[in-house]
Amino acid sequence: MYDLRWIRDNPDAFDAGLAARGVAPQAQEILAQDVQARANRTSLQEIQNRRNALSKQIGAAKSKGENADGLIAEVGELKDALQAGEELERDLSQALRETLSGLPNQPEPGVPVGADEEANIEVRRHGALPVFDFEAKQHFEIGEALGLMDFEAASKLSGARFVVLRGALARLERALAAFMLDIHTEEFGYTETSVPLLVREHTAFGTGNLPKFEDDLFKTTDGFYLIPTAEMVLTNLVRDEVLAEADLPLRFIAHTPCFRSEAGAAGRDTRGMLRQHQFYKVEMVSISHPDQSGEEHERMTACAEAILQRLGIPYRAMLLSSGDMGFSAQRTYDLEGWMPGQDCYREISSCSNCGDFQARRMSARFKPKQGKGTGFVHTLNGSGLAVGRTLIAVMENYQFADGGFAIPEALQPYLGGMTRIG
RNA sequence: GGAGGGAUGGCAGAGCGGUAAUGCAACGGAUUGCUAAUCCGUCAACGCGUAAUAGCGUUGCGGGGGUUCGAGUCCCCCUCCCUCCGCCA
Secondary structure (H helix, E strand, O other), X not given: OOOHHHHHHOHHHHHHHHHHOXXXXXXXXXXXXXXHHHXXXXXXXXXXXXXXXXXXHHHHHHHOOOOOHHHHHHHHOOHHHHXXXXXXXXXXXXXXXXXHHOOOOOXXXXXXXXXXXXXXXXXXXXXXXXXXXXXXXXXXXXXXHHOOEEHHHHHHHHOOOOOEEOHHHHHXXXXXXXXXXHHHHHOOOOEEOOOOOEEOHHHHHHOOOOOOOHHHOOEOOOOOEEOOOOHHHHHHOOOOOEEEHHHOOEEEEEEEEEEOOOHHHOOOOXXXXXXXXXXXXXXXXXXXXXXXXXXXXXXXXXXXXXHHHHHOOOEEEEEXXXXXXXXXXXXXXXXXXXXXXXXXXXXXXXXXXOOOHHHHHHOOEEEOOOOOOOEEOEEEEEEEEEHHHXXXXXXXXXXXXXXXXXXXXXXXXXXXXXXXXX
């Protein structure tokens, strides 16, 4: 959500930012509406002022037992104008709110401008790619051959884009989540949080998933949305709050299932468990002081990278282009893990700084120590990491010719000392 | 599912038709060897105004309608929270 006053002062920058995201210019239209709304507000306030003054006189007159009929008649003449002004005020501000709530965030300076992932910039690469003296398999080939990954069973239950894991593989998934949580909570200062997986509309609005992306969400018959990421809940923890400046930053982490309809992804990544309607993810959220969000963003990305490093998964960090970023983000790093079976890097984490965009939608503020009023916090979110995709990366990077795969050393304590599966 | 109670500023909490009490916290100022205490002010959003302040004004008592010269207060609808009963992990 945008600050109208910022658009007033920077209409060209506003449109340029939208253009970078493939959205047509809006400033002229918005500012015209804004001028109209303010003009109406001013004249409405004058009428309200008169009504209040007259009403006070009426009250005073009546308490003295005097006749107030003249005054009552006078204030009665204001009635139509008052009602019309109030109605117009409602309509105009609602129209503006609707327009603004459907516009994506501005890319930060330094974000490459481009239509899609082609324009992303690789900023770092870490880890040597594994070399195999056999043809590397994809995770589902390994998992199915071991009898531990069962797409048929899942489809019997739920159809396409679900999976059943069994035995050691199911345990590996659980171990990965525990491993990630332990590091982020014990070493990086995130507070482990157990959260609802079903949320109401205003919560989905706060993070920017509604109103524009309702099709991506699952909705229950009684109006709940299933969370597509814990970002939605963790970020909304500060909705309608006024935080003390000294309490910032707040850092939350949660391990949750994520539910996505994948409405626009028909035919993409249909094999395996890369793209599912349901998957586990460990999600970090930071609520930051506006002056520190850039720094916090780098820190958060480093936290996610630490997991990949300790698991020995080669990866690269991509600075997303304006067109590839999510709706609410102003700057995003994707971490792409190496997938030997596919012979390419695939997204395994996405870390975004949303600036005050979500904070405005949620009314999440802080009280500065100096100065009057309140300011909006900045919100950041990042996967640390997507558990399902990390599982894939482990299986593929550590695979053996015989169809089994090794457990990364750091993870072995979480699997009762197991060193390999299969 | 049944019955009842509630939603007021950062927090607590009164007001039940006539300009939103009071307390706590926070911030600014005054005072003061220092700290504490005390006193005064500020403390949300928006509009006008300004270089920025100041200043003036409007709104704000969960949301939306209505009655009234005037609504936190009365009427209607909705949302959420709590308590008890029933059912249940």
